[in-house]
Amino acid sequence: MPPPIWLMRQAGRYLPEYRAIRAEAKGFLYLCYDPAMAAEATLQPVRRFGLDAAILFSDILVVPHALGLAVTFEDERGPEVERVGSARDLDRLDPTAAVSRLAPVFETVRRVRAALASDATLIGFAGAPWTVATYMVEGGTSRDFAATKRWAFSDPEGFGRLIDTIETATIDYLVAQVAAGADVVQLFDSWAGVLADEDFERWCVAPTARIVAAVKVRADVPVIGFPRGAGVLIDRYAAATGVDAVGLDTTVPLAWARDVLQPKVTVQGNLDPLLLVTGGAAMERRARAILEALGRRPFIFNLGHGVVPETPPDHVAALVACVRGWRP
Amino acid sequence: MPPPIWLMRQAGRYLPEYRAIRAEAKGFLYLCYDPAMAAEATLQPVRRFGLDAAILFSDILVVPHALGLAVTFEDERGPEVERVGSARDLDRLDPTAAVSRLAPVFETVRRVRAALASDATLIGFAGAPWTVATYMVEGGTSRDFAATKRWAFSDPEGFGRLIDTIETATIDYLVAQVAAGADVVQLFDSWAGVLADEDFERWCVAPTARIVAAVKVRADVPVIGFPRGAGVLIDRYAAATGVDAVGLDTTVPLAWARDVLQPKVTVQGNLDPLLLVTGGAAMERRARAILEALGRRPFIFNLGHGVVPETPPDHVAALVACVRGWRP
Numbered sequence: 030m031p032p033p034i035w036l037m038r039q040a041g042r043y044l045p046e047y048r049a050i051r052a053e054a055k056g057f058l059y060l061c062y063d064p065a066m067a068a069e070a071t072l073q074p075v076r077r078f079g080l081d082a083a084i085l086f087s088d089i090l091v092v093p094h095a096l097g098l099a100v101t102f103e104d105e106r107g108p109e110v111e112r113v114g115s116a117r118d119l120d121r122l123d124p125t126a127a128v129s130r131l132a133p134v135f136e137t138v139r140r141v142r143a144a145l146a147s148d149a150t151l152i153g154f155a156g157a158p159w160t161v162a163t164y165m166v167e168g169g170t171s172r173d174f175a176a177t178k179r180w181a182f183s184d185p186e187g188f189g190r191l192i193d194t195i196e197t198a199t200i201d202y203l204v205a206q207v208a209a210g211a212d213v214v215q216l217f218d219s220w221a222g223v224l225a226d227e228d229f230e231r232w233c234v235a236p237t238a239r240i241v242a243a244v245k246v247r248a249d250v251p252v253i254g255f256p257r258g259a260g261v262l263i264d265r266y267a268a269a270t271g272v273d274a275v276g277l278d279t280t281v282p283l284a285w286a287r288d289v290l291q292p293k294v295t296v297q298g299n300l301d302p303l304l305l306v307t308g309g310a311a312m313e314r315r316a317r318a319i320l321e322a323l324g325r326r327p328f329i330f331n332l333g334h335g336v337v338p339e340t341p342p343d344h345v346a347a348l349v350a351c352v353r354g355w356r357p
Numbered sequence: 358m359p360p361p362i363w364l365m366r367q368a369g370r371y372l373p374e375y376r377a378i379r380a381e382a383k384g385f386l387y388l389c390y391d392p393a394m395a396a397e398a399t400l401q402p403v404r405r406f407g408l409d410a411a412i413l414f415s416d417i418l419v420v421p422h423a424l425g426l427a428v429t430f431e432d433e434r435g436p437e438v439e440r441v442g443s444a445r446d447l448d449r450l451d452p453t454a455a456v457s458r459l460a461p462v463f464e465t466v467r468r469v470r471a472a473l474a475s476d477a478t479l480i481g482f483a484g485a486p487w488t489v490a491t492y493m494v495e496g497g498t499s500r501d502f503a504a505t506k507r508w509a510f511s512d513p514e515g516f517g518r519l520i521d522t523i524e525t526a527t528i529d530y531l532v533a534q535v536a537a538g539a540d541v542v543q544l545f546d547s548w549a550g551v552l553a554d555e556d557f558e559r560w561c562v563a564p565t566a567r568i569v570a571a572v573k574v575r576a577d578v579p580v581i582g583f584p585r586g587a588g589v590l591i592d593r594y595a596a597a598t599g600v601d602a603v604g605l606d607t608t609v610p611l612a613w614a615r616d617v618l619q620p621k622v623t624v625q626g627n628l629d630p631l632l633l634v635t636g637g638a639a640m641e642r643r644a645r646a647i648l649e650a651l652g653r654r655p656f657i658f659n660l661g662h663g664v665v666p667e668t669p670p671d672h673v674a675a676l677v678a679c680v681r682g683w684r685p
Contacts (some may be wrong), residue, residue, distance in 0.1 A: 175665065178631035182639045222586070225629060225643075225661075226610050258550070260588025261613045282554050285589045301504035301553060311510045315553075333553075337503065 030327045032320070033081035034352045035152070036345065037276075038303075039074040040086045044342060046073050057102035058063050058094065061087050062133040068140035077342070078349050079080060082150035082213075083141055085206070087134055089156030089217055092198055093165050095127035098337060114170040114176075116187030118319035124197040127203055129298060135209040142210030146341035154201055155210030157218035157254070158195040158236040165191070174223050189231075199244045199353060215253040215276070216240065222258020222278075229262050234269050241271040245340070257334070267294045279333030283322035291326045299333035300348070313351050320355045339348030360648070360656045361409035362619050362680045363480070364633075364673065365604075366663030367402040368414045372670060374401050374436045384432035386422065390461040392598035398466035403477060405670070406677050410478035410541075411469055412532065416464055417484030417545055420526055421493050423455035440496040442504075444515030452525040456533055463537040470538030481539030483530050485546035485582070486523040486564040502551055504564070507558060517559075524564050528571045535576035543581040543604070544568065549594070550606075557590050569599040579626060585662070593624045607661025611650035619654045627661035628676070629670020634665060641679050648683045 041047055050070055054060035061067055070086040090108055094100040098111040113119065142151050156164075164170070166177040181188040203214045203312050221233045233256060255268045255276030267275045267290050277286055277298030290296050300319060304312045319330070330352045336345070369375055371655045378398055384386035389395055398414040418436055422428040426439040441447065484492075492498070494505040509516040531542045549561045562582060569580050583604030595603045595618050605614055605626030618624050628647060632640045645658055647658070658680045664673070 127541075173631070173662075173665065174633070175631055175667070176599070178629065179594060179635055182629075182632055182635040183637075222570050225607050226612075226646075227643075229608070258586070258588075258608075260586075260608060261610050262608065267609075279553050280550060280557070280586075280588060280590065282593075284554075299553075301506065301510075303501070304510055307507055307510040309511075315555075318554075327587055334501075337501070339503070 030357070031353050031355050032324050032330050033150070034330040034337050034349060035080045035082035035084060035150075036074070036332050037084075039080060039084065039345075040070045041336060042338040043336055043340040044077070046077075052248060057088070058091075058100060061091055063186035064133055064136040064140055067134075067137040068144065069222050071137065072142045072144055074345075078345055080349065084152040085134070085138060085141065085154060085211065085213070086156070087137070089154075089161060089275065090164060091131060091134065092127065092155060092161055092195065092202060095202075096122040096124065096129040096194065096198060098122070098165065107170050108164065109169045110164045113165040113191060113329050115180075116184065116190055119194060121189050121272065122194050124194045125201075126200040127198040131202055131205070135205050138206055138209035140212055150212045151210055152213045152215055152253075153203060153206030154215040155199045156190045157216045157221070157233065157240075159232040160218050160220045161199075162188075162191050162232075170204070174220065178223075181228065183220070185231070191231060192236055196240060200240055200247075203240070203244050204247045207244075207250050211250065213251045213253060214244065215255060216272075218254065218256045218259075219300055220258075221262075222260065229259065233259070234266055237270040237272070243327070245271070246284070264289050274327075274329065276331065277333060281333070283319060287322050287333055291323065291328075295327035296331065297301045297321055297329035297331045299331070302332050302334050302337050302340070305318060305332065305344050306340050307346060308341060308347060310342065312348065316351050317355065320352065324355060325357045359681050359683050360652050360658050361478070362658040362677060363408045364660050364664050365411060365412075367408060367673075368398045369662055369664060370666040371668040372401055372405070374405075385416070386419075386428060389419055390582075392461055392468055395462075395465040396472065397528065397642060398534075399465065399469045400472055401471065406673055408677065410480050411465060411473055412480040412543070413462070413469065413482060413539065415449055415465070415482070417458060417482075417489060418482060418492060419462065420455065420489055420523065420530060423458040424450040424522065426450075426493065432592035434469070434519075436492065437497045437541070438492045439521060441493040444506075444512065446516055447518050447522060448521035450522050452522045453529075455526040456529040459533070461535070463533050466534055466537035466539055477619065478540045479538055480541045480543055480581075481531060481534030482543040482545060483527045485544045485549070485561065485568075486520045486527065487552070487560045488548045489523045489527075489547050490516075490519050491548050493523075497566075500625065502548065506551075506604050511555065513559070520560060520564050524568060528568055528575075531572050532575045535572075535578050539578065541579045541581060542572065543583060544600075546582065546584045546587075548586075550588065557587065557593070561587070562594060565594070565598040565600070573599070585658040592617050602657065605661060609648060609661070615650050615654070619651065619656075623655035623657065624651055625657035625659045627659070628654075630660050630662050630665050630668070633660065633672050633676060634668050636669060636675060640672065640676065644676060644679050647681065648680065652683060653685045
């Protein structure tokens with residue numbers, strides 16, 4: 030049997046049917062909170078390509094939004110989040126109220142589950158606390174995460190309260206996604222790769238471990254963790270967070286993933302999204318190398334990062350055929 | 358003996374005496390090509406902090422500039438480089454003429470060597486071909502290196518000619534720096550961390566290995582390689598490029614560096630520049646952890662990335678004192 034395949038950001042701008050919905054929606058957040066449109070966006074790539082899993086169409090920044098912060102998405106500039114600059118700002122955030130504000134997302138999950146074939150997996154998700162915190166502290170994406178690091182380094186107790194706030198909301202959010210029908214949840218720690226030893230432990234590993242433990246108690250579903258860019262520290266993450274599977278970014282060497290990680294956890298990844306743009310023999314050669322290295326032990330085929338808008342949909346179809354045609 | 362210490366981007370905007378020179382210069386490139394000013398900028402941090410090495414004040418983009426491309430630096434927007442989009446554009450570039458255009462840089466090296474104490478090391482440098490190529494293909498910095506990867510994936514022969522062109526110019530450039538007085542050279546591969554297995558081998562390891570071999574034949578100085586963000590693949594880089602020392606970015610775990618890398622090469626790094634901004638006990642605790650882990654075998658204390666403009670100069674002085682006060 031070939032491994033299952035789904036793709037991070039498999040719903041999105043590279044699909045004409047998605048662009049049609051997006052043009053109708055009043056904004057990106059509006060789309061995330063409209064259950065009919067979000068369910069349709071979630072289902073489109075599964076319908077078109079016969080992928081093994083649907084991933085909820087949403088964004089990791091709905092959590093800061095539900096915590097009470099202004100969040101805006103401009104296609105050109107990237108997301109902007111109302112800044113949280115100090116421990117004092119935290120008093121404005123109410124983590125226990127956040128989940129009720131996310132009710133439309135759970136309705137989306139219910140609709141997708143009802144429409145999805147019973148043998149297809151529905152994946153819910155959230156951002157991991159460190160990554161979500163960087164958006165809240167920087168006000169958006171960042172090159173060097175200067176403000177977040179300076180806060181974490183100089184006032185770890187205050188910064189820890191921010192992490193705790195996000196963590197509390199995230200646990201409730203993931204548990205409610207499962208209650209609504211999600212079979213698996215993934216934690217995206219997109220900026221895990223900027224922290225060193227003890228800071229990685231404190232701000233990535235520990236909050237993730239607490240979320241995984243709480244989700245396991247209250248919801249009992251597999252959890253995939255994606256500590257993007259964490260390099261050598263992915264091993265520590267796999268060993269210490271309790272996740273069932275670890276997502277590998279594009280640069281994780283296959284032999285190392287096979288020898289060091291796969292004995293501990295299922296691995297998921299890691300084709301370069303730009304190879305999916307390139308397509309053809311180069312894409313298929315690398316896809317087969319990934320399958321040969323990782324496909325004989327617990328493995329989920331995926332990209333190492335999200336699908337980019339320039340991706341020709343035909344290349345996705347070719348990739349799915351390539352993976353489905355492989356035999357261990 | 359404590360290990361030697363210098364800091365990447367130790368000359369720069371965080372120093373008032375640098376800002377004074379920069380205000381006089383007509384532009385950043387002008388400063389790089391003015392031997393009197395560039396020598397002064399190089400010497401300033403050594404004079405102020407008593408660092409063990411001076412690193413030539415220059416920029417990795419002088420090589421594309423010397424190859425004939427327009428290069429501009431705007432403080433706000435980052436560098437812009439005239440784009441090289443295809444193999445056809447390569448005919449405009451003349452790698453053998455590049456070194457003669459860089460004559461002012463060699464004059465800077467001579468002046469610094471003459472002014473520097475004989476026991477202080479003078480480090481020359483260049484960008485590694487992959488990193489320099491990304492600037493030439495993207496036209497500047499990039500988030501996902503889409504254009505560079507697409508070219509490399511879809512037309513490896515054509516892209517290989519670009520890499521060869523940069524490589525040829527870089528060898529001549531480094532050899533000439535040594536002839537002018539550099540004691541050591543460092544290759545900055547700032548974007549090494551975005552390539553996977555075979556592409557890392559082809560576009561980072563192989564060109565670096567060829568440059569190191571050529572420099573060793575013609576100049577016989579130690580070479581430091583800095584494959585920033587390469588994670589697990591730093592091990593392969595250390596084993597296969599022939600570099601004498603490997604620079605570690607901030608996220609390389611100390612235990613792994615000690616156990617896996619240090620038996621093969623000298624290591625250099627890797628304090629987070631944001632800890633240098635933070636200063637105080639947090640900075641000194643991590644500096645001592647680095648020294649305890651790596652300071653008993655061949656090691657050069659440095660940051661894991663360049664000094665940032667917000668750095669208080671007093672923190673640099675405190676860091677130097679902390680390193681000098683440590684005993685193995």
